[in-house]
Amino acid sequence: xxxxxxxGGIAKSHLVFELDALxxxxxxxxxxxxxxxxxxxTSKGPAVRANRVQCDKDAYSRRMLAVLDRQQNLSVLEAExxxxxxxxxxxxxxxxxxxxxxxxxxxxxxxxxxxxGMIYIGHAAQSGGRIAxxxxxxxxxxxxxxxxxxxxxKTGTPPRLKKDTLDYSKMQIQQGMIPPPMFSWKAGHxxxxxxxxxxxxxxxxxxxxxxxxxxxxTHTTIETHTIVHDNLTRxxxxxxxxxxxxxxxxxxxxxxxxxxxxxxxxxxxxEPEGRFTDLVYPNGLSNSLPPEIxxxxxxxxxxxxxxxxxxxxxxxxxxxFHPTQxxxxxxxxxxxxxxxxxxxxxxxxxxxAAAQGFVAGVNAALKVLGCPPFVLGRNDAYIGVLIxxxxxxxTDEPYRMFTSRAERRLILRQDNARFRLRxxxxxxxxxPESYVKETRSLENQIIEGLDRLRSTRRDGQLLxxxxxxxxxxxxxxxxxxxxxxxxxxxxxxxxxxxxxxxKQEFTWAEKSAExxxxxxxxxxxxxxxxxxxxxxxxxxxxxxxxxxxQASRMPGITPADVSILSVLIKRSS
Numbered sequence: 001x002x003x004x005x006x007x008g009g010i011a012k013s014h015l016v017f018e019l020d021a022l023x024x025x026x027x028x029x030x031x032x033x034x035x036x037x038x039x040x041x042t043s044k045g046p047a048v049r050a051n052r053v054q055c056d057k058d059a060y061s062r063r064m065l066a067v068l069d070r071q072q073n074l075s076v077l078e079a080e081x082x083x084x085x086x087x088x089x090x091x092x093x094x095x096x097x098x099x100x101x102x103x104x105x106x107x108x109x110x111x112x113x114x115x116x117g118m119i120y121i122g123h124a125a126q127s128g129g130r131i132a133x134x135x136x137x138x139x140x141x142x143x144x145x146x147x148x149x150x151x152x153x154k155t156g157t158p159p160r161l162k163k164d165t166l167d168y169s170k171m172q173i174q175q176g177m178i179p180p181p182m183f184s185w186k187a188g189h190x191x192x193x194x195x196x197x198x199x200x201x202x203x204x205x206x207x208x209x210x211x212x213x214x215x216x217x218t219h220t221t222i223e224t225h226t227i228v229h230d231n232l233t234r235x236x237x238x239x240x241x242x243x244x245x246x247x248x249x250x251x252x253x254x255x256x257x258x259x260x261x262x263x264x265x266x267x268x269x270x271e272p273e274g275r276f277t278d279l280v281y282p283n284g285l286s287n288s289l290p291p292e293i294x295x296x297x298x299x300x301x302x303x304x305x306x307x308x309x310x311x312x313x314x315x316x317x318x319x320x321f322h323p324t325q326x327x328x329x330x331x332x333x334x335x336x337x338x339x340x341x342x343x344x345x346x347x348x349x350x351x352x353a354a355a356q357g358f359v360a361g362v363n364a365a366l367k368v369l370g371c372p373p374f375v376l377g378r379n380d381a382y383i384g385v386l387i388x389x390x391x392x393x394x395t396d397e398p399y400r401m402f403t404s405r406a407e408r409r410l411i412l413r414q415d416n417a418r419f420r421l422r423x424x425x426x427x428x429x430x431x432p433e434s435y436v437k438e439t440r441s442l443e444n445q446i447i448e449g450l451d452r453l454r455s456t457r458r459d460g461q462l463l464x465x466x467x468x469x470x471x472x473x474x475x476x477x478x479x480x481x482x483x484x485x486x487x488x489x490x491x492x493x494x495x496x497x498x499x500x501x502x503k504q505e506f507t508w509a510e511k512s513a514e515x516x517x518x519x520x521x522x523x524x525x526x527x528x529x530x531x532x533x534x535x536x537x538x539x540x541x542x543x544x545x546x547x548x549x550q551a552s553r554m555p556g557i558t559p560a561d562v563s564i565l566s567v568l569i570k571r572s573s
Contacts, residue, residue, distance in 0.1 A: 001057045001350065002112070002130050003157050005273045005281055008052040008183070010040060011401040012351035014382040016051070017417035019358055020184045023430025025067055026354045027183035033059040035213045035275060037180035046494050047409045051181050054215060056274035077102075081109075082138035084146070084338065091337040097138070106364035108330075108339040110357055113155065115140040115319035115344065120236030121312055122290030131314060140319045146334045148321045152244035153398055154237070155348060156252050156315040158285040159294050162278050162308040168216055170303035171270060176212035185418070185435055216270040216303070220253070220284075223300040225264075227293065228257045236288035236315050244317040245397040247348050252286045252315070253297070268301055279310060288315035320346045323390035324543050329363035329373045330356060330387065333544065339364050345390055348398035355383045362428065374428065377516055377549075379408050379509040381421060392543065392553050407512075410498060411505045415490060419443055442488055449484065449492045453477075467496045515549035515562075520569060522546070529568050536561040 007030040008016055020027035036054035068076055085093030085101055094102045114129030114136040129135040144150055232238040235254050237246070246252065251259070256266050269283040282304070287294060291312045298304050323345040325333050330345075332338045339360040342353035362374045376384035385406045390399065403409050411420070418425075422439045425431045453464040456479075463479070466472055474489045495502070522544070526537040535556055545551040548569075552562045 001055065001060055003155075004283060005057045005060075005271060006052060006054045007350055008050060009351075010048065010050045011382065011403045011405070012349060013050040013052065013183070014403070014412065014414045014417070015351040015355045015386070015401060016183050017414040018381045018383050018421060019354055020186075021418040021421040021431075022358065022425050023428060024354060024358050025064065026350070028186040029060060029064050029067070030055055031182045031184045031187035033063055034180070035272065036176040036215060037182070037212065038174075038177050039181050045410075046413050046415055046498075048403050050414065051183055053183065054176075054213070054271055056276075058274050058277065080136070080139075082136075083142035084335070086146075086335065089336060091335050095142075104337075105368045106337045106339065108341055108357070108360045108364050109139075109143075109344060110340075110342045110353070110360075111136055111139065112343050112353075113316050113318040115143070116152075117316055117318045120241055120288045120315045120317070122234055122236060122288065122293070123239055123241065124290075125236070125241060128316070129318070130316075131311065135318075143321065144319075146332075146338075148325055148332065148334050150319050150321050151396070152317055153320050153343075153346060154242050154244035154246040154315055154317045155250075155398060156237075156246070156286040156288060157313055158282050158287065159298065159309045159313040160273070160279045160311040161282060161298070161304070162310050163272065163280045164278065165306050165308040166216075166270065166280065167303045167305065168270075171216035171218045174215045174217055174269075176214070178212075180212065185431075213272050213275065215272070218268045218270060218301055218303045219265040220256075220268060221300055221302070222264055224253075224297055225257045227297045227300055228253055228287075228289070231289060231293045232258070234290055234293060242288070242315060242317050246315075247398040247400070249400050249402075250286070250348070252288065253284070254287060254289070268304075270303070285313065286315075287313045289313070318343070320344055322346070322394050324392070324394040326391045328375045328387060328391055328546060328550075329367075330360040330391075331363065331367075337364075337367070343398075346395040346397075346399055347386075347390070348400050352386060352399065352401055355386055359383065359387060374424075376424065377513075378406070379411075379512065380424070381417075382406060382412055385412075388550065388553065392545065392550050393555055408505045408509050410501055411509065413494075415487075415494070419446075419491070442485070442491075445484065445488045446491045446495070449481070449488060450495060452479070453492070453496070464496055467493065468499070470497070512549060515552055516547050518548040518566065518569070520545055520547060520551065520565075521572075524569070524572075529565075531564050531568065532561060533558075536565075540565070 016027050030053045033056045034053040035056050038052050040050045040052055041048045080097040081094050082097050083095035084091050085095060091107060093104055094107055116137055117129040117135035119126050119128040127135045232254060236242050237252060237254050267284055271281040271283050273279040273281055294312055295309055298307050298309060321344055326340060327333060330339045330341055332340060341356035341360040345356060347353060366374055378385050378388050382401060386401055389405060406412050418439050426436055453467060454462060456463045463477055467474060474493050526532060526540040539554055539556050543554055548562055548566055551557055551565060
């Protein structure tokens, strides 16, 4: 966890729930190394509610490494990849720094911020993919040599502070929720099996959600903003050293001061990095100022007047490759058998990276096995929205997931991830059979519960109509449903209270699905279609959409273009 020691948040939690439903590990690892658990947007509708787990950074990494170590049929080799081996237009191997060549049928590259990474602290610059870790220069050159279009992006991190030097009495405490809301199925069903001490004896046995540690909230001041503003030219970002585009939705303190000059204060969340570390993370103070200016800035924040900086904040600039050069499987169009995932595709965040890593890894394995690819659509999952946005629209800034990016967000909720993705989970076969059976059983209970409410009257009124009222909860109905879980009750309530809207969303989803079924032959020559506008032919030739639905979402492609393309494809088929 190179940056913020947390998993989840608005829309990001949807990705985590979906990965858990499909057999990914990020949810369970977060639950079992979490030190604080919360649900955001509890006062809003279910479509935008989001879990967030503050994790123990050290335990998170150690447990995940232990999971990998215990995985059957997996070998872990620590080495530096510096190039690829190509034969007949296909990747067939990876070159290492010691000139060893590893033969392979497919490879997934997930280099994070390491490709040509440059770290900036004020006007001091050094090569690095993370603080105290060297960047990957040779691999970046090798990928560029494949003819894949590249550009630069920028991200950053705040300084790390010594926890005992903070005055918490000047801050607002933020406790975790009791009982702790979990991401994963594993944590709730067999917690003893997944305790961290089972993977690493050096870690204490902390059951999921136990002994939560509070976070704290403070804020910047006018003095803070003055210090930053007066030293902008000494910042790497505003001093002209960085050319890459930064994260719009997680801006540095320099960006906040410049772009929101009318604001007199910005939130600063004081987040512990673990149970047994002295480091805390001041979320909201990412910067690329010189160390002495960082100290002045930190000391101007209430509660941080005596704070000791252990590691200074820094900005990092790195290579990424425009994701429109990828297929929906995340295989590169330039080189068969090569897959990209994570920040190499222009995204930001652990959750976005995990989603891409899962899809790329699954598709690489399926291709080697000679099986059909695994592609989730926009109406299936936020994972589908994420990848379709990347490969269809591309990005010129670090991409972050938001609920507003999904057209059908009322049916793509985090609470129903296991139900809507159960058919995909079954086809992949990664999740335990017990999970699939339980999910099917819960689905039947939901159906039976809805049928009962729709056929039972009280004082002449259907119970289903009563439950649709905003002020009525399921337990108020007085139905004897022994053993019915809170999960089932929640699904029944949502299904009835939002029934009209959900039906409408499914209708729209079915209409858009027709365009997704209309496949475009991969060898289509758009330049032989004079009926299409020149701009359309140019963009279709570059992106090469796989369906009419994908074509319709491309920037610059009009409904008229899609209609013409539909006719031309039908004629040629």
